[in-house]
């Protein structure tokens with residue numbers, strides 16, 4: 001075989017033959033000159049093998065021809081940030097859980113792999129995930145999977161609630177900056193968990209979780225969720241004070257209520273959980289993704305389009321909707337539908353500051369910035385949640401955007417037109433922002449490394465295509 005290029009990446013594959021390992025495997029792909037998909041050498045801790053891997057998607061990109069106004073109707077699916085903690089929560093009951101409207105995303109598959117690795121039986125078909133956690137047999141979470149996704153730390157609370165121990169590695173930092181887990185650890189310690197930290201691993205153990213008052217120094221979404229999950233089966237009452245108020249926290253509470261947990265207050269800054277001895281089988285429909293909703297609205301707005309977004313929860317996207325109205329879009333809310341009619345060119349809004357819910361979501365900062373690059377006037381962004389969430393800026397600048405960064409502030413001077421360019425998705429929302437920019441750019445835009453985008457958007461290209469965008473995907 002003539003080697004043209006070499007690529008190294010992590011991918012979840014089903015090993016050939018009778019091997020029953022289904023884990024995160026390191027793959028070295030050797031590209032043949034004539035064909036991009038040839039052989040892959042896969043290495044994991046237990047085996048090395050060569051696989052003819054015609055179906056593997058090595059390098060995926062989106063190619064966008066800008067200029068089309070988006071028009072039509074699009075349905076929003078279940079939220080990534082709701083389904084991930086809820087999947088972790090299924091461990092608690094030791095019974096069956098049926099989850100509907102689950103998005104088919106890379107992160108969801110990683111969470112499924114994690115649950116399988118500790119013994120759960122899972123099926124995922126037509127947006128329905130069925131988890132049977134009665135067969136749980138391990139408390140050790142494979143490091144390779146933990147490193148793939150920060151949300152793996154959601155396993156801490158449920159594993160401690162269910163079997164009193166967990167061994168898990170640090171999830172590590174990520175593209176958007178360092179993401180410590182000190183608040184998670186503090187909350188779990190308050191519930192009585194002994195935690196030993198060594199060589200990048202956390203070994204946590206508790207005889208019996210004890211209800212307590214947890215004062216979060218910051219309303220961290222993940223730490224609030226982990227504390228809720230750990231407290232569900234603790235002895236006595238737990239109060240989480242300065243809890244995060246994001247809608248995904250309410251969704252988690254609603255799922256826990258279905259399982260028979262005694263919990264109230266989610267959506268406010270104080271959540272109260274009265275521990276119960278046992279939880280039961282539950283069926284639940286995941287809430288619609290508010291960030292995908294906001295992203296589609298931003299995409300409609302940048303193209304001067306007229307779109308109808310269905311299966312949305314308008315109250316969840318108010319911070320984004322009010323900014324879109326400020327920049328001249330007409331938005332009509334009716335039941336679970338949002339209709340957006342955008343002007344030919346939006347006006348700049350002077351200040352966008354990311355804040356915990358109900359403030360403007362950090363997960364919408366990049367997409368809104370893409371919109372502001374072509375607005376009339378100058379807008380100022382302040383990113384207060386994550387330290388390093390401006391990686392899309394250099395890429396937008398390649399497309400002709402005028403943006404200057406000073407620490408946590410980005411100043412965006414709107415230009416009449418962007419021009420298509422070859423750009424690279426550095427993280428999930430930043431990647432989505434580049435696609436949005438491409439929709440309005442003159443000529444062709446290629447967005448590389450869309451693997452990041454696919455962590456959070458199911459068939460992003462198809463959704464936009466349905467609204468009339470010229471976008472296609474190249475493997």
Ligand SMILES: CC(=O)N[C@H]1[C@@H](OP(=O)(O)OP(=O)(O)OC[C@H]2O[C@@H](n3ccc(=O)[nH]c3=O)[C@H](O)[C@@H]2O)O[C@H](CO)[C@@H](O)[C@@H]1O
Nearest residue numbers: 081151178179180181182183184220221222223363385386
């Ligand atoms: C899967 C999921 O739901 N992810 C969302 C969740 O992430 P995540 O739960 O990680 O976000 P947090 O609210 O915990 O993080 C917010 C800030 O608190 C800091 N922090 C957090 C925990 C901790 O122990 N110590 C600490 O310092 C973080 O570094 C960050 O600066 O909320 C974020 C903020 O809305 C969103 O951008 C993510 O999309």
Ligand SMILES: C=C(OP(=O)(O)O)C(=O)O
Nearest residue numbers: 081150151363428429456
């Ligand atoms: C940052 C995000 O997710 P995660 O916390 O899973 O990295 C996001 O959804 O924008």
